[in-house]
Amino acid sequence: MSDTCGWGVLATGRIARSFATDLREVPGARLAAVGSRSQESADAFAREYGDAATTAHASYAALVQDPAVDVVYLASPHSMHLEHARMAFEAGKHVLCEKPLTLNTAEAEEMVALAARHDRFLMEAMWMACNPVIRALQDPDRFGTPRQVHADLGFVVDRPATDRLLDPALGAGALLDMGIYPLTFAHLLLGEPTRLAAVANLSESGIDLDVAVAGLHPGGAISALSASMTSVSPRTATVATDRGTLVVPTQFHHPTYAEWTPVGGETERIEGAEPLLGSGLGNEAAEVQRCLREGLRESPLVPHAQTLSLMRQMDDIRAQVGVRYDADGA
Numbered sequence: 502m503s504d505t506c507g508w509g510v511l512a513t514g515r516i517a518r519s520f521a522t523d524l525r526e527v528p529g530a531r532l533a534a535v536g537s538r539s540q541e542s543a544d545a546f547a548r549e550y551g552d553a554a555t556t557a558h559a560s561y562a563a564l565v566q567d568p569a570v571d572v573v574y575l576a577s578p579h580s581m582h583l584e585h586a587r588m589a590f591e592a593g594k595h596v597l598c599e600k601p602l603t604l605n606t607a608e609a610e611e612m613v614a615l616a617a618r619h620d621r622f623l624m625e626a627m628w629m630a631c632n633p634v635i636r637a638l639q640d641p642d643r644f645g646t647p648r649q650v651h652a653d654l655g656f657v658v659d660r661p662a663t664d665r666l667l668d669p670a671l672g673a674g675a676l677l678d679m680g681i682y683p684l685t686f687a688h689l690l691l692g693e694p695t696r697l698a699a700v701a702n703l704s705e706s707g708i709d710l711d712v713a714v715a716g717l718h719p720g721g722a723i724s725a726l727s728a729s730m731t732s733v734s735p736r737t738a739t740v741a742t743d744r745g746t747l748v749v750p751t752q753f754h755h756p757t758y759a760e761w762t763p764v765g766g767e768t769e770r771i772e773g774a775e776p777l778l779g780s781g782l783g784n785e786a787a788e789v790q791r792c793l794r795e796g797l798r799e800s801p802l803v804p805h806a807q808t809l810s811l812m813r814q815m816d817d818i819r820a821q822v823g824v825r826y827d828a829d830g831a
Contacts, residue, residue: 507534520574648742680728699715711729
């Protein structure tokens with residue numbers, strides 16, 4: 502890879518716009534191309550987020566073939582991730598894929614295998630794992646051994662039934678869109694759970710509108726996690742250790758700071774060792790570029806094993822609460 506990394510953004514929705522905005526803050530990154538299902542949408546995106554040399558493509562197939570693109574950022578609905586990742590790998594491109602990686606573990610395993618077969622880099626766009634504040638919290642020498650984690654993420658989804666967040670055909674539901682964050686937070690702080698127990702409120706179409714999960718983790722640590730599409734939750738997280746309490750007081754999935762209160766001590770503000778790039782999406786792009794410069798095919802911050810573990814956890818939860826997608830098969 503040259504000193505400048507050419508990014509190709511596949512799809513032009515909300516998350517793609519946020520990513521392209523943050524990409525401006527990433528040293529050595531440029532928006533080389535954008536692909537959409539319409540030329541009009543691609544042109545508008547390129548004008549707003551690119552430069553004079555950014556190419557606007559009227560198809561995803563044309564985007565992945567663009568020689569100026571080094572990495573394709575998949576911002577399409579997760580029900581389409583496997584198909585689009587396959588296109589990118591076959592065109593020789595590296596991939597940063599929005600979360601969740603796919604609809605289920607079988608599809609995720611296939612994507613990881615495709616990346617290996619084509620010798621391409623693949624990372625799930627779990628920006629929380631690349632967030633400098635979240636990384637700072639993962640320090641047992643400083644904060645002690647984590648014993649309990651509480652985390653929630655929710656907002657009211659008032660959209661048409663055909664919207665991606667509500668349409669079962671597009672992998673809708675609170676778990677895959679929001680619940681992945683509390684699950685990942687607990688995984689990062691406590692390790693892979695040994696047991697999960699879940700309950701959910703389902704819609705008439707069979708998707709999970711609200712879900713709550715209790716987890717048991719190595720060493721007897723526990724987690725209490727929730728996600729909601731019907732309520733405005735506080736979006737906070739707490740970590741109770743054997744030395745004190747860590748609190749992420751707002752937007753725990755992309756925080757700008759946290760607070761540490763040791764037993765008998767004063768509350769201390771915790772910030773990351775590295776700067777936050779934009780809203781934090783820039784940090785995941787910077788991590789991709791770092792890995793590519795070092796010749797890596799997966800990130801140590803978001804390793805394939807972690808991504809696959811989270812997919813297995815969500816498969817387990819969906820089975821418990823009775824949510825199925827067509828991709829799950831018979």
